[in-house]
Amino acid sequence: MIKGLTALSLAVVIATGSTALHAQSTQATDEDTSEATQLEDQLSFGEEGPQIGQTYTAEVIGDWELQCIKTETDEDPCQMYQLMADTENQPIAEFSLFRLPEGGRAVAGATLVVPLESSLPQQVSIAIDGQAARRYPYAFCNTVGCYARIGLTAEDVAAYRAGNSATITIVPALAPDQQVQLELSLTGFTKTYEKVSIADQ
Incomplete structure (x- = not known):
């Protein structure tokens, strides 16, 4: 009887000890996890870099992004870029600028993309710091929006460098008697412009 009790007690102790050890092990594992x-x-586990042909933001300077295209060469071509929003902070237009080779009247070129609902005959105008505005025609439209291709002289670039902001005015096609004004910040323009690539001819 004693032998049986001892065996039974030992079995209980072993079972209890095993359960306790398992609980401690589980608790320790949970704590370790x-x-x-x-x-x-x-x-940080890192992330894959841009693939050949992909556009990426190399740097943000002021309110401008230095956007580059990944190539097989050591130096990727870059342009300066800014996304403009309306009063409700909804993206509405894009402005990108690239430099041109010397020898021509234009030292830089810019592409402005505005919504499809813009009035094409009314064109688009740009005024720096409230100065006289310049009007530019739209070159074409696609599913993304309507594009204006802008040539900038050395004097134009100097004005952008010295300015605080530019006001871009577009006219809605469904409301030709109204105007939509967007602000293009010129903060960081000079430093970003110096890093922009010269476009190939």
Whole structure:
């Protein structure tokens, strides 16, 4: 009887001890996992770089992005870019600028993309710091929007460098008696312009 009780007690002790050890092991594992997760939250696993032909933002200077296209060469071609929003902070227009080779009247070129609902006959105008505005025709439209291709002289670029902001005015096709004005910030223009690539002919 004693032998049976001893065996039974031993079985209970072994079972209890095993359960306790399992519980401790499980608790320790959970704690280790939690600690590991907390440590991983502070780490970066990196991300793949841009692939050949992809556009990426190399740098942000002021309100401008230096956008580049990944190539097989050591130096990727870059342009300066700014996304403009309306009063409700909804993206509405894009402005990108690139430099041109010496020898021509234009030292830089810009592309302005506005919504499809813009009135083409009314064109688009740009005024720097409230100065006299210049009007530019639209070159074409596609599913993205309507495009104006703008040539900038050395005097134009100097005005952009010295300015605080430019007001871009477009006219809605469905409301030709109204105007929509967008602000193009010139903060960071000079430093970004110096890093822009010269476009190939």
